[in-house]
Amino acid sequence: MERRPNTDRPPKRRKRGKKTDIAKTALGAEPEKRGRNKTAPKKAGAAPRELSQHVKTAKQRKYSSTLWLKRQLNDPYVARAKAEGWRSRAAFKLLELDEKFSLLKSGARIVDLGCAPGGWLQVCVKAVGARGRVVGIDYLSVPPVPGATILEMDFLGEDAPTRLKEALGGPADLVLSDMAAPTTGHKSTDHLRIVALAEAALDFAEDVLRPGGAFVCKVFAGGAEGELLARLKHRFTAVKHAKPKASRSDSAEKYVVATGFKGQA
Numbered sequence: 001m002e003r004r005p006n007t008d009r010p011p012k013r014r015k016r017g018k019k020t021d022i023a024k025t026a027l028g029a030e031p032e033k034r035g036r037n038k039t040a041p042k043k044a045g046a047a048p049r050e051l052s053q054h055v056k057t058a059k060q061r062k063y064s065s066t067l068w069l070k071r072q073l074n075d076p077y078v079a080r081a082k083a084e085g086w087r088s089r090a091a092f093k094l095l096e097l098d099e100k101f102s103l104l105k106s107g108a109r110i111v112d113l114g115c116a117p118g119g120w121l122q123v124c125v126k127a128v129g130a131r132g133r134v135v136g137i138d139y140l141s142v143p144p145v146p147g148a149t150i151l152e153m154d155f156l157g158e159d160a161p162t163r164l165k166e167a168l169g170g171p172a173d174l175v176l177s178d179m180a181a182p183t184t185g186h187k188s189t190d191h192l193r194i195v196a197l198a199e200a201a202l203d204f205a206e207d208v209l210r211p212g213g214a215f216v217c218k219v220f221a222g223g224a225e226g227e228l229l230a231r232l233k234h235r236f237t238a239v240k241h242a243k244p245k246a247s248r249s250d251s252a253e254k255y256v257v258a259t260g261f262k263g264q265a
């Protein structure tokens with residue numbers, strides 16, 4: 001009698017040593033190739049799996065960290081950033097914003113608030129050239145970026161604005177803020193923190209920008225943007241929202257881009 005396959009039997013487990021070595025393969029491969037998923041559902045119309053790289057579960061790793069790692073390893077922007085030498089995938093967000101709004105000019109003075117790990121700094125240094133000045137601040141340590149001055153301190157600290165201005169050596173053409181406070185899980189606390197950061201960034205921008213200068217700030221949809229927007233519209237000639245393609249679609253993050261600073265009030 002013909003033997004039929006036992007469909008109740010659990011699938012054979014692959015030998016331990018043969019599992020994909022994520023650290024080696026994920027970031028080394030071409031971005032296009034990495035999207036392929038051998039285990040993706042084959043049925044037409046079936047929802048594609050969101051993540052294709054397998055990540056071993058480690059006892060020490062929290063579930064949320066495993067998810068984060070999976071997302072990183074399957075993110076084509078992460079791979080592209082690695083391949084092109086950018087410190088972070090965030091670099092593509094600024095490149096996209098610049099393409100749309102022509103923000104980065106040769107010889108410009110730029111401040112980058114919340115600059116770690118340094119992707120935006122790299123983009124700015126490249127754009128401003130030898131005649132420009134780029135100053136970044138973060139409370140996390142950032143490995144040096146040739147051509148940029150980096151302050152390792154809390155932007156909300158009392159002496160941060162003075163230190164930034166000293167390092168800048170003149171009025172700024174552009175103030176960037178990609179700052180994001182770590183979330184606590186407590187909605188109203190997180191919300192207040194986000195708003196406070198954006199407002200502090202705008203206070204600083206109003207203080208250092210030259211007339212005609214620009215301000216770019218990360219904001220979150222659903223935040224109390226009303227007041228911030230009203231202020232921006234009052235102080236700048238044009239205010240636009242943008243969600244770069246490199247910004248994850250499942251993130252509420254977007255950027256407000258204000259150009260044509262009207263000068264000190």
Ligand SMILES: C[S@@+](CC[C@H](N)C(=O)[O-])C[C@H]1O[C@@H](n2cnc3c(N)ncnc32)[C@H](O)[C@@H]1O
Nearest residue numbers: 090114116117118119120138139155178179180
């Ligand atoms: C999304 S990351 C910035 C990524 C950066 N634009 C890049 O291209 O690499 C946000 C940064 O904001 C920083 N940050 C948040 N609050 C801050 C504060 N009060 N002072 C300084 N840095 C802050 C965080 O430490 C974090 O490194």
